[in-house]
Structures are given as structure tokens and as C-alpha cells.
Amino acid sequence: MDVLPWLGVGALGALGALGRFTVDGAVSARWPSDFPFGTLAVNLSGGFALGLLVGLGVAGDALLILGTGLLGGYTTFSTWMFEAQRLGEDGEWRLMWLNLAGPMLAGLGASGLGWIVGGALG
Amino acid sequence: MTEALKLWVYFGDSQLTGAELTSDALMDVLARRRVAVSALCRGIEGFGLGRRIHTERFPDISTDLPLVACVVDSRERIETLLDEVDGVVADGLVTLEHARLARGDQVADAEFPPAPGRAAKLTIYCDRLERAATGRSAYREAVEVLRRRGAAGATALLGVDGTYHGRRRRATFVSPGRGAPLMIIAVGSRAPLAAALPELSEALERPLVTLEGIAQLKHDGVQLEQLPKASDLDPRGLAVWQTIRVYTRQSAQAGGRALYTELTRRLREAGAAGVTTIRGHWGFSSDEPPHGDKFARFTSHAPTYTTYVDRPSKVAEVWPVVDELTAEHGIVTSLFVPAYRERRGERAGGGLRLAEITPPLPRTSSPGPS
Numbered sequence: 202m203d204v205l206p207w208l209g210v211g212a213l214g215a216l217g218a219l220g221r222f223t224v225d226g227a228v229s230a231r232w233p234s235d236f237p238f239g240t241l242a243v244n245l246s247g248g249f250a251l252g253l254l255v256g257l258g259v260a261g262d263a264l265l266i267l268g269t270g271l272l273g274g275y276t277t278f279s280t281w282m283f284e285a286q287r288l289g290e291d292g293e294w295r296l297m298w299l300n301l302a303g304p305m306l307a308g309l310g311a312s313g314l315g316w317i318v319g320g321a322l323g
Numbered sequence: 324m325t326e327a328l329k330l331w332v333y334f335g336d337s338q339l340t341g342a343e344l345t346s347d348a349l350m351d352v353l354a355r356r357r358v359a360v361s362a363l364c365r366g367i368e369g370f371g372l373g374r375r376i377h378t379e380r381f382p383d384i385s386t387d388l389p390l391v392a393c394v395v396d397s398r399e400r401i402e403t404l405l406d407e408v409d410g411v412v413a414d415g416l417v418t419l420e421h422a423r424l425a426r427g428d429q430v431a432d433a434e435f436p437p438a439p440g441r442a443a444k445l446t447i448y449c450d451r452l453e454r455a456a457t458g459r460s461a462y463r464e465a466v467e468v469l470r471r472r473g474a475a476g477a478t479a480l481l482g483v484d485g486t487y488h489g490r491r492r493r494a495t496f497v498s499p500g501r502g503a504p505l506m507i508i509a510v511g512s513r514a515p516l517a518a519a520l521p522e523l524s525e526a527l528e529r530p531l532v533t534l535e536g537i538a539q540l541k542h543d544g545v546q547l548e549q550l551p552k553a554s555d556l557d558p559r560g561l562a563v564w565q566t567i568r569v570y571t572r573q574s575a576q577a578g579g580r581a582l583y584t585e586l587t588r589r590l591r592e593a594g595a596a597g598v599t600t601i602r603g604h605w606g607f608s609s610d611e612p613p614h615g616d617k618f619a620r621f622t623s624h625a626p627t628y629t630t631y632v633d634r635p636s637k638v639a640e641v642w643p644v645v646d647e648l649t650a651e652h653g654i655v656t657s658l659f660v661p662a663y664r665e666r667r668g669e670r671a672g673g674g675l676r677l678a679e680i681t682p683p684l685p686r687t688s689s690p691g692p693s
Contacts, residue, residue: 225383235580237381280383287380290623291581292574
């Protein structure tokens with residue numbers, strides 16, 4: 202494997218993580234809530250973007266760098282799960298299930314929508 | 324017994340003093356001064372002068388979680404320490420509370436001071452690794468004694484750093500076996516807490532406790548005392564503050580959410596000065612057996628300890644909020660605070676000269692209120 206895409210994954214992964222931190226912080230500051238909207242915003246926009254890339258026909262090293270690197274750093278499974286677990290720990294079962302099911306269904310929709318839009322454009 | 328002061332310092336875990344973490348700088352000062360006892364505890368949620376709620380519920384944006392240091396020593400030693408504490412903690416809240424400090428042989432027959440309120444608060448300090456005479460862990464033994472003797476509740480707060488009998492105790496990642504400071508805060512009627520003292524004195528190797536008079540307002544929804552009211556200023560014009568503390572467990576619900584987090588949000592909306600919650604390590608606040616966090620269980624039954632400090636007039640104003648949210652769960656207590664000073668950048672408020680609290684707190688151990 203070439204070293205260049207490898208470095209690209211690392212560099213854009215770092216950029217993606219910074220993007221997540223910024224977007225999550227901005228959303229949570231704008232709409233403070235018990236429901237983790239910041240994480241949802243990050244995961245939905247990331248899901249849409251990955252769908253869009255694939256729909257546009259981006260492949261190979263470019264998909265590796267943008268998909269695995271940038272969007273991999275940007276979206277977060279661990280935070281989503283931790284926040285759901287943390288709601289359960291506080292005994293807030295309704296919010297916990299909402300936070301598990303909601304983002305999953307919406308994420309599926311966002312990725313699909315991205316793929317359709319990408320296909321139409323590409 | 325010593326007339327002591329309890330110094331509370333509320334600040335943030337990412338705060339810096341020069342190039343050093345403020346928490347390290349503060350604990351270095353306390354260790355160098357060989358303060359009788361101190362514990363630095365991590366909060367899970369809170370807000371202060373900055374108004375923003377810092378909570379560990381959202382890990383990606385959880386910056387600057389609250390830290391709370393509790394420092395106890397004789398009045399003179401605490402007063403001479405204040406300048407140095409000010410020097411290292413530029414931003415944060417500092418409060419002083421009156422307490423009696425008893426050590427060793429003094430513990431068995433120590434007495435609670437008179438205060439506005441009929442109840443008492445007993446704090447036992449030990450090390451996490453300390454063993455009781457029975458061979459059990461000292462803090463679990465102490466909580467068990469308190470429960471058996473009829474305390475309303477007891478919450479063990481684990482410190483990450485501190486001093487104990489003047490010596491540094493610090494939990495480090497590389498040597499977890501070195502112990503860590505721990506304080507067990509028990510509240511309830513005076514008689515059962517006093518009755519627990521001889522047994523605690525027997526069970527612990529080097530007992531070290533503080534005794535305070537408080538008002539216990541509620542227990543699991545039952546009203547026990549009226550909210551004590553006071554003027555915002557003492558006769559000399561010094562500001563008096565009041566603290567409301569809520570002891571419950573993490574999973575206790577109110578208004579569809581965890582009680583502690585709903586309390587934090589509602590008090591913030593009501594314009595309260597500041598609220599901080601610490602997750603306890605072990606304890607009880609009802610008739611149930613002592614609980615901590617069980618690994619296999621999803622919902623956390625860990626005890627929580629929430630402190631709200633404000634002017635007495637503001638406390639009276641927001642009391643309906645606290646009353647509503649503690650309709651079912653929790654122990655609610657009140658204590659008057661004679662000194663409060665907050666700083667954040669250019670903004671500062673309050674002062675650390677001790678205001679007078681009525682009924683006056685006697686300097687000697689025996690006389691009651693006249």
C-alpha cells in the first residue's frame with residue numbers, strides 16, 4: 202500500500218475529529234438539551250456525506266481518505282453508545298431508547314438520501 | 324475538640340495556574356501546609372458564575388468538569404491559608420462553613436454545635452484502603468454503623484487527592500494501592516448520630532470527624548423542618564449565604580429525568596448562583612441497604628450529593644423548585660454559610676470575612692443557645 206493515502210487517512214481523520222468537536226459543541230450550545238443533539242447532528246451529516254460520496258462514484262484511495270479518514274474521524278459510534286448508556290445509568294429509559302432507535306433510523310435515511318442525491322448529481 | 328472551619332473550593336478540572344493544573348497547585352499548597360484533612364472530588368455536573376452547565380453526560384464536549392475541594396482545619400490555620408489558596412485558584416468559588424473537629428479520644432463523646440436547625444451532620448474522614456477493627460473496609464463499616472444507629476443517610480465521597488492527618492493522600496493511575504482520601508457525610512437527627520460516635524471511635528484506628536448543626540428539611544418527600552430563613556446581611560453588614568444540599572441516588576427520578584440533573588437545570592433557569600453534583604462511592608439515603616455502583620446493573624444506584632449555594636433571599640425564592648423535585652426522593656438539608664467569594668476573570672463577588680450567623684455559634688463546647 203502506498204504511504205500517501207495512509208498519511209491522508211491520518212491527516213483528514215484528525216481534521217474530521219476537530220470538525221466533530223466543533224459541530225457537536227456548536228449544536229449543543231445552540232440547543233442545550235438532555236438529548237444529545239450534537240452527536241446526532243454529527244452522525245447524520247456524516248452519514249449523508251458518506252452516502253453522497255459513494256453515490257457520486259468516489260472510489261479507491263479517494264474514498265479511503267475521505268470516507269475512512271475524514272468521515273471516520275468526524276462521526277462517532279462510541280459517543281453515541283456512551284450517551285445512550287449514560288441515559289440508562291440515570292434511569293432515563295425513554296430517552297435512552299429514543300437515542301438508540303432515533304439516530305439509527307434517521308441515519309439510515311440520511312445515508313440513503315446522500316446516495317440518491319450523489320447518484321443524481323454524478 | 325477544635326472550633327474549625329471547612330473551606331470549600333469549587334473550580335474546573337481544566338483550569339491552569341501558570342503551566343500547572345490548578346488542582347495540582349491547590350493540593351500542593353494543602354500538603355505543604357500539612358492541613359489536617361482535605362479531599363479533592365470530581366463533580367459529574369454543575370454550573371457557576373459562567374452559567375454554562377458542564378456535564379459528563381456528553382463526553383465529546385465535556386470540558387472543564389467541576390472539581391470540589393473540601394479542606395478542614397482549625398479556624399486559625401484555615402484563615403492563614405486563604406491568601407495562598409487565592410494565589411493559586413484565580414477563578415472559582417470559595418466558601419467557609421463552621422464545624423467542630425474531633426480526633427482520636429475526643430470523638431466518642433463529641434457534641435454537635437447549636438445551629439439554626441434541629442438536625443446534625445457528621446463527616447468521617449478516612450482512607451479508601453483503611454481497615455476497621457473488624458477487618459472490613461473502614462468506610463463500609465462506618466456507613467453500616469451509621470445506618471444501624473438510625474442516621475437518615477450517609478454518602479461516601481471518594482477524593483482523587485488530599486491530605487489525611489496532615490499527610491498527602493493521592494490516588495494515582497500507576498500506583499492505585501496507595502490509597503485515596505474519602506469522606507463519609509452522614510445527616511440525620513442529633514441523637515442517633517451522637518449515639519454512633521462511640522462505636523465509630525471504637526471501629527476506626529485514628530478517627531477524625533467534623534460535627535455540624537444543620538436543618539434537615541425533607542426525607543423522601545416527608546417535610547421535617549421549615550426552610551430556615553435569614554437576612555442576606557448580618558448586623559455588621561457582611562453577607563450571609565445559605566447552602567441547600569440534596570442527597571439521593573443517581574437513578575432517582577423527578578420530572579421525567581434524573582433528579583440531580585433536573586435540579587441543576589431548573590435551578591439554573593431560576594437564576595441560582597451555582598450548583599454542583601458529585602457522584603458518591605457508597606452510601607444510602609433511604610431505608611434500603613447501602614449501595615454503590617454494581618457492575619452487572621445498568622441503572623446506577625450510586626449515591627449523588629448535590630450542593631446549591633446562594634443568598635438566603637434567593638434560596639427562599641427558588642425553594643418551591645427544590646421542594647417540587649424532591650417530592651419523592653432525597654434528603655434535603657440547609658446550612659448557613661458565613662463566607663462566600665466567587666471570582667471569574669474580572670468579575671468578583673462576596674468576601675471571606677466571617678459573617679455572624681444567628682443563633683450565634685458558641686466558641687466553647689457546652690453552652691446551648693441562650
